[in-house]
Amino acid sequence: MVHRFLNAAKANWRFFSTLKSPVRETSSELDRQLEELTSVINAVASMTPEEVQKKMVDMFGVTKDDMKALAPRPDENDPGKFEHEPCPDDDVRTHIRVGDSQCLLTNYLKRRLEHIPGFPRPVKMMGDKAYRISPTLHRGLGMFAARQFKTGDLVADERPLMVFPVGPPTDFDLATAKVPGENRIKLTLKSSDDDLSSIFERMSKESQEAFIGLQNSHLQNGLLFGTARTNGYGLEDDLKDETENVKFFSTLSSDNKMTELVKSRIGTYAGVFKDLSRVNHSCSPNVRRKFHMPTFSMQLRAARDIEEGEEIFTTYTQDLRPAADRAKGLAPYGIKCTCRACLDPAKSDPIRAAVLNYSPRTLLPLPAGTRDAAVQILARIEEEGLQASDVYHKTLFDVFNAYAYARDEKNALMYGEKLWLANLAAGEPLYEMFRNAKLLKKSPPWVAGEFKEMPEHLISLFNAS
Numbered sequence: 001m002v003h004r005f006l007n008a009a010k011a012n013w014r015f016f017s018t019l020k021s022p023v024r025e026t027s028s029e030l031d032r033q034l035e036e037l038t039s040v041i042n043a044v045a046s047m048t049p050e051e052v053q054k055k056m057v058d059m060f061g062v063t064k065d066d067m068k069a070l071a072p073r074p075d076e077n078d079p080g081k082f083e084h085e086p087c088p089d090d091d092v093r094t095h096i097r098v099g100d101s102q103c104l105l106t107n108y109l110k111r112r113l114e115h116i117p118g119f120p121r122p123v124k125m126m127g128d129k130a131y132r133i134s135p136t137l138h139r140g141l142g143m144f145a146a147r148q149f150k151t152g153d154l155v156a157d158e159r160p161l162m163v164f165p166v167g168p169p170t171d172f173d174l175a176t177a178k179v180p181g182e183n184r185i186k187l188t189l190k191s192s193d194d195d196l197s198s199i200f201e202r203m204s205k206e207s208q209e210a211f212i213g214l215q216n217s218h219l220q221n222g223l224l225f226g227t228a229r230t231n232g233y234g235l236e237d238d239l240k241d242e243t244e245n246v247k248f249f250s251t252l253s254s255d256n257k258m259t260e261l262v263k264s265r266i267g268t269y270a271g272v273f274k275d276l277s278r279v280n281h282s283c284s285p286n287v288r289r290k291f292h293m294p295t296f297s298m299q300l301r302a303a304r305d306i307e308e309g310e311e312i313f314t315t316y317t318q319d320l321r322p323a324a325d326r327a328k329g330l331a332p333y334g335i336k337c338t339c340r341a342c343l344d345p346a347k348s349d350p351i352r353a354a355v356l357n358y359s360p361r362t363l364l365p366l367p368a369g370t371r372d373a374a375v376q377i378l379a380r381i382e383e384e385g386l387q388a389s390d391v392y393h394k395t396l397f398d399v400f401n402a403y404a405y406a407r408d409e410k411n412a413l414m415y416g417e418k419l420w421l422a423n424l425a426a427g428e429p430l431y432e433m434f435r436n437a438k439l440l441k442k443s444p445p446w447v448a449g450e451f452k453e454m455p456e457h458l459i460s461l462f463n464a465s
C-alpha cells in the first residue's frame with residue numbers, strides 16, 4: 001500500500017517538483033535539486049515497505065491505516081489482473097454465450113473473461129423503475145427517465161443482444177492485405193455478414209425479434225450489418241483483445257491510412273442492445289456509458305442531475321468538435337441534430353473549442369492563475385452541458401488538487417464532492433480524500449503544499465539514518 005502511494009509519486013515528477021523552493025534558482029541549482037530528488041526517490045525504492053511506512057509516519061504523520069484509507073475505494077467492476085500466457089489459438093474466433101448475449105470473440109478474450117472471479121456477475125436490475133422506452137417527437141423511440149437521477153446514479157445496466165468484432169481478425173496480415181486494392185481492404189476491415197449471420201442464428205427468438213425491431217439507418221448494408229452498424233456501441237478498451245498480434249500492431253507507426261485504420265480497429269468489438277441502443281444522440285448528453293467485463297454489461301450513469309420524464313441522451317460523435325464536424329459524423333446515421341449547440345454554433349463552437357483546447361494537468365498542484373483558468377473551464381463545461389466528457393472529471397481533479405495544495409479546505413472539499421460524483425459517473429477511481437477533511441489533510445497535494453518551501457527538510461529526513 002505504501003509502495004503503491006510512493007510509486008505513484010515517483011512516476012509523477014511533477015508531484016516531487018512541487019517540493020522545490022518557490023525562489024527562482026539558476027539551472028545548475030535546479031539540476032542539483034533534481035539530482036538530490038532522484039537519489040531520494042531511489043532511496044525510497046530500495047526500502048522495505050516497513051521502512052517506507054516509518055518514514056511516512058515520521059514525515060507526514062501518515063499511518064498504515066491512513067494509507068489504506070488514502071487508496072481508492074474497492075471497485076466492484078474491477079476485472080482483476082490477467083497474467084496471460086500466449087496460446088497458439090489466441091487469435092481464433094469462437095462463439096460464446098453470456099446469459100442471453102451471443103458473441104463472437106477470440107479465444108484470448110474467452111479465457112480473459114473466464115478468469116474473472118464469479119463471471120458473469122449479476123447485472124443490476126433497473127427496468128421499469130428507472131427508465132421507459134417511449135416514442136419521441138422526431139427521433140423514433142427513445143429512453144426516458146422514469147424517476148429523478150442525481151449525478152453518478154445508475155440509469156441502466158444491460159447485457160448486449162450480440163457482440164461482434166469491428167476490426168479485422170487479430171491474425172490479420174498487413175503485408176498481403178495491402179496487395180489486392182481498395183475493396184479487399186474494405187471487406188477485411190468490416191465485420192463480415194457471415195460473422196453476423198453466425199451470431200444471429202445462435203440468438204434466442206426473442207433476441208432476434210428485438211434486434212430486427214431496431215432502427216436500420218444503413219439499408220444499403222442489408223438487414224444484419226445495417227442494423228448492427230446503426231445500433232452498435234464501440235466497446236473500445238473496455239472489451240479488447242490483447243493478443244501478441246494486437247500488441248504488435250500497436251507498435252507500428254501510423255504512416256498510412258491502412259495501418260492507421262487497422263491499428264484503430266484491430267481487436268475491438270461493438271455491442272447491440274435491446275434498450276440501450278434506443279438511446280438517442282445529443283451533443284450535450286446527460287449520461288455516460290461504460291462496458292464492464294465482470295457483469296458483461298453496459299452501464300449508463302447520470303452525468304448530471306436528470307429530472308423524471310427527461311429524455312436520456314448519449315453521444316454518437318466527438319461532442320467537443322465544432323458543429324459542422326459533428327454534423328458530418330452524424331450524417332451517415334440520418335441524424336440531423338437539433339440540440340441547442342447545433343442550432344447556435346456561433347455561440348457554442350467557441351466554448352467547445354476552449355474546452356477541447358484545455359489540457360488538464362492531473363496530479364500537478366496548480367499555481368493560482370492556472371487554477372482560475374481551470375475553474376473557468378468548469379463553468380463552460382457546465383454551461384454547455386458537457387459533463388459527460390472526460391475533460392470534466394479531469395478538470396475537477398485539477399481544481400481539487402490546486403485547492404488542496406493551497407490548503408484551502410472549504411474549496412477543496414466543495415470541488416472534491418463534485419469530483420467524487422463525476423468519477424462515479426465516469427467509472428473512475430473513488431478516493432475518500434475527495435470528501436473527507438481528515439484524509440484530505442493527508443493527501444499528496446495537501447502534503448506537497450505543506451512542504452513546498454522546505455525541500456532541504458524533506459531530503460534530510462529521507463537521507464537520515
Ligand SMILES: [Zn+2]
Pocket residue numbers: 282283284337338339340341342
Ligand atoms: Zn447537436
